[in-house]
Amino acid sequence: MNSLDDLCRQLKDRAETLNSIDAWPREQLAAMAEAGVLSWLIPEKFGGKEVSAVELTAGYQQLAAACLTSTFVLTQRNAAIQRIVTSPNTDLKGYLLPELVDDSQFVTVGISHLTTSRQHWKQPTVAAERLDGGFILQGEIPWVTGGDRANVIVTGGTTQYGEQVLLAVETDCDGVEMREPVSMLALNASRTGSIGLNQVFVPWTQLLHGPTDNVMKQGGGGAGTHTTSALAIGHAASAVSLLQSEAERRPELNEILEPIAADVAEVSSHLSEAVVSNEDPLPEHLTAESLRRRSNSLALRASQAALAASKGAGFVTGHPAGRLVAEAMFFLVWSCPAPVVMANLREFASLCSPGEQSWNSGC
Numbered sequence: 001m002n003s004l005d006d007l008c009r010q011l012k013d014r015a016e017t018l019n020s021i022d023a024w025p026r027e028q029l030a031a032m033a034e035a036g037v038l039s040w041l042i043p044e045k046f047g048g049k050e051v052s053a054v055e056l057t058a059g060y061q062q063l064a065a066a067c068l069t070s071t072f073v074l075t076q077r078n079a080a081i082q083r084i085v086t087s088p089n090t091d092l093k094g095y096l097l098p099e100l101v102d103d104s105q106f107v108t109v110g111i112s113h114l115t116t117s118r119q120h121w122k123q124p125t126v127a128a129e130r131l132d133g134g135f136i137l138q139g140e141i142p143w144v145t146g147g148d149r150a151n152v153i154v155t156g157g158t159t160q161y162g163e164q165v166l167l168a169v170e171t172d173c174d175g176v177e178m179r180e181p182v183s184m185l186a187l188n189a190s191r192t193g194s195i196g197l198n199q200v201f202v203p204w205t206q207l208l209h210g211p212t213d214n215v216m217k218q219g220g221g222g223a224g225t226h227t228t229s230a231l232a233i234g235h236a237a238s239a240v241s242l243l244q245s246e247a248e249r250r251p252e253l254n255e256i257l258e259p260i261a262a263d264v265a266e267v268s269s270h271l272s273e274a275v276v277s278n279e280d281p282l283p284e285h286l287t288a289e290s291l292r293r294r295s296n297s298l299a300l301r302a303s304q305a306a307l308a309a310s311k312g313a314g315f316v317t318g319h320p321a322g323r324l325v326a327e328a329m330f331f332l333v334w335s336c337p338a339p340v341v342m343a344n345l346r347e348f349a350s351l352c353s354p355g356e357q358s359w360n361s362g363c
């Protein structure tokens, strides 16, 4: 079995190849399977090898620093697995989970319409009509990563009684309309796009959570989790490495490198503290919201510093600095709760001076 360090070296070497919607990190997922990474969330009784929360967030940071696209795809797969593992539906778990310990099957999530996407719409994006034998899904899942590579999509809808459900929908069901992935600013090889649901029948046996008022409160997760912060910190660490390689030849860059590197180390250490903390309430610097806000700010600042230090050469297609800047923008829109977006926007508007942009500033 490959070590995580070996895996990261492989992912880093191939990161620049994942720049188009015609690509898909198939080899990267195979290498992750080889290194045991795909079983990180799967309990042993289903053939997996669970890791602790600290190992998980540290692992995500290391992987994201090597290749953000394939690590992001991994997290969408793991978000689906998390909802399966925490489901009370034991038959479905026994059927799905043993198949997911390697890369032979792919599962993903389409749940943003229950958290961050289309929240201003008057009608639910996905209606789940409740019948005796199951649910009829009608509508559109706005965002699904790797939908056309998935066997199962964990998605949700709202019933005629106003409750929500999470279901494991098989992609070969009648009425599942797989749309072309959209072309994006970055992470194109994640093959992200929408999926149409045209009178899709899903039996009760595929029910994971609900029916209940707020199904995303069941089974962990939601928007702006520690996983999302871990990826942003890993991304910032990658930008710091690039800055460091420039600073080795140009010592005047050290005054920029040192505070950013220290900031990455501090946010990373607070994240490790937060995932094991039993404090209630959590101190401000350990809340998921403040960690995500600081991680987003870091990803943006570190990548721009790496680009500025790389000068015009960094602006040429294929240079890692340009990719890092484009990828940093992703954290402003992916699974980003409204208060985090507002805090990042306030930073852009200079409503917080740079000196106030610390964890306890409220900015």
Ligand SMILES: Cc1cc2nc3c(=O)[nH]c(=O)nc-3n(C[C@H](O)[C@H](O)[C@H](O)COP(=O)(O)OP(=O)(O)OC[C@H]3O[C@@H](n4cnc5c(N)ncnc54)[C@H](O)[C@@H]3O)c2cc1C
Pocket: 076, 108, 109, 110, 111, 112, 113, 116, 117, 118, 119, 120, 142, 143, 144, 145, 146, 184, 187, 190, 192, 330, 333, 334, 335, 336
């Ligand atoms: C690369 C990428 C991959 C993703 N992968 C997944 C995935 O695998 N699974 C998943 O579940 N999600 C995924 N997401 C979704 C993501 O987590 C967010 O939910 C999504 O980015 C939110 O953006 P939206 O355009 O859907 O938001 P919306 O809130 O729907 O905004 C869309 C537009 O509506 C307008 N608008 C917004 N708010 C208001 C308002 N209050 N009043 C009037 N108009 C308004 C604005 O013009 C805005 O541009 C992904 C996103 C990205 C970018």
